[in-house]
Amino acid sequence: MxxxxxxxxxxxxxxxxxxxxxxxxxxxxxxxxxxxxxxxEPPPGPLVVGVLAPLTGPGSDTGPETVRGAQLAVEVVNNPHPDLPVPLGPEAGLPRRGRAVLTLATADTGGRSDTATGALAGVADAHHPAGLVSAESAEVTVALSSQAQRLRVPLIDAGSTADYLTELGADWYFRTGPSDSQLAESAFALLGRLPRGQGGAIALVTESGEDGAVAARRLRELAERDGAAVSGQFEQPTGTSDPAALAASLAAAPPRAVFAWARTVPAATAIAEAVDRTDATVSLFGLGEGFRALSKPAARDPGLLRAVPWSAEFAGRSPVGRQVAELYRQRFGRAMTAAAVDAFTAVITLAVAIDAAADGDTAAIRTALRQTEQPAAGLIVPWNGVRFGPDGQNMLAAAVVEQWQDRGFRLVYPIELATGQARWTRRDTA
Known part of the structure; x- marks a missing residue:
């Protein structure tokens, strides 16, 4: 030298x-x-995360919240938060990727499959994202998953709960939240605590359509497994909020409980009103995106019970949940919603995989997602952690059950997280 x-x-x-x-x-x-x-060495460039959400059309009431949740997750990753025990929160950037930062590329799905696939193609062509996060209905998610598979880009589903999405053989598809079956299992577990003397058959009600038919089959299978007799199976037509026909069917032979699944809020509202017109001893368990997005049930309060992946009351009791909710309020001037929580959790999960991957290759990121092991302690949701199975479903996702009581939803199950007791008849809720 x-x-x-x-x-x-x-x-x-x-x-x-x-x-x-x-x-x-x-x-x-x-x-x-x-x-x-x-x-x-020059500093690494930002890594792009694509966010696909309905900002117009069907589902646009929650689409903006999805984007805000994703934005908060990126800000938590990119900036130091020493006292926030969220994965990648304490320090700035991605430590294994030279402190690289994340940036969002947001696209409007329009709530339709054709618009959604066009939005995904636009994000892929313009930004070459390291991964994608979507918040859409099951029908639209099928189209997005298929296109992500062709483009070889990991897609994390932060919106739909349909079981069949993990049965399509798409190995670039992942879902962080619980499936309909996981949600229903929590509802049936609570049904098992129904006081003696209130036995009898249950009725199944689903919103019409292909997704509703699949949900009906799953609910019947779970009912049979739990030894619950099914007295009837009914549909609430999509696109109508008239509860009269369903109310008449249920009143003819009132069941001890109604297990209902709805994709849309109008259908969930109609089902709740129909149950409200039956005998006051009938309990209503709501499942699906429609019931989750329901701000309140019917005017006369049917004591609705609903199984959900997250509860605002849980967030109020969780130290990490409170911190993130406060960051959200400071950043956006409003309370954090379920859609925002879903997106935040999905983006953090994807960021952990991007950081763990050897390079920016999407195949390496997909492999890192399959090897993800996130403990419950760093999550803002009441799950046991994040670990994906071979089908892309988070096996550690869980659900809680809320009930409409005293003009608000109270957390009633599981018992160790509950802030109140379930009320089994509508007379009890008065």
Missing amino acids: ITDRETCKTIDSERVLMTPLRLAWCVAAVSLLATGCTTP
């Missing part, structure tokens, strides 16, 4: 006239030799 001293001796021995240009060259050569002829 030539040293700077040897370099200057060579220049002196040749007695070269030191013009300003030659002097500048000599100084530069000495500087490079002194630093080992290396230059600093």
Whole structure:
């Protein structure tokens, strides 16, 4: 290796006239030799996370909240939060990726499959994302999953709960939240605590459509497994909020409980009103995106019980949940919603996998997702952690059951998290 001293001796021995240009060259050569002829590595560029949500059309009431939840997750990853025990929260950037930061590329799905696939293609072509997060209905998610599979980009589903999505054989698809079966299991577990003397058959009600038919089959299977007799199976038509026909069917032979699944809020509202017109001893268990998005049930309060992946009351009792909810309020001036929580959790999960991957290759990120092991302690949801099974479903996702009581939803199950007791008849809720 030539040293700077040897370099200057060579220049002196040749007695070269030191013009300003030659002097500048000599100084530069000495500087490079002194630093080992290396230059600093440029900082890594931002890594893109695509967010696909309905900002217009069906589902647009929750789409903006999805984007805000994703934005908060990116801000938590990119900036230091020393006292926040969320994965990647305490320090700035991705530690294994040279402190690289994340950036969002948001696209409007329009709530329709054709619009959604066009939005995904636009994000992929313009930004080459490391991964995608979607918050859509099951029908739209099928189209998004299929396209992500073709493009070989990991897709985390933060919106739908349909069981069949994990049965399609898409190995680039992942779902952080619980499936309909996982949600229903929590509801049936609570049904098992129904006081003696209030036995009898249950009725199944689902919103019409293919997703509703699948949900009806799953509910019947779970009922049979739990030994619950099914007295009837009914549909609430999509696109109508008239509860009269369903109310008449239920009143003809009132069951001890109604297990209902709805994709849309109008259908969930109609089902709740129909049950409200039956005998006051009938309990209503609501499942599906429609019941989860329901701000309140019917005007006369049917004591609705609903199984959900997250509860605002749980967040109020969870230290990490409170911190994130306060960050959200400071950033956006409003309370954090379920849709925002879903997106926040999905983006943090994807960020952990991006950080763990050896490079920016999407196949490496997919492998990292399959190897993800997030403990419950760092989550803002009441789950046992995040660990994906071979089908892409988070096996550690769980559900809680809320009930509409005293003009608000109270957490009533599981018992160790409950803030109140379940009321089994509508007379009890008065």
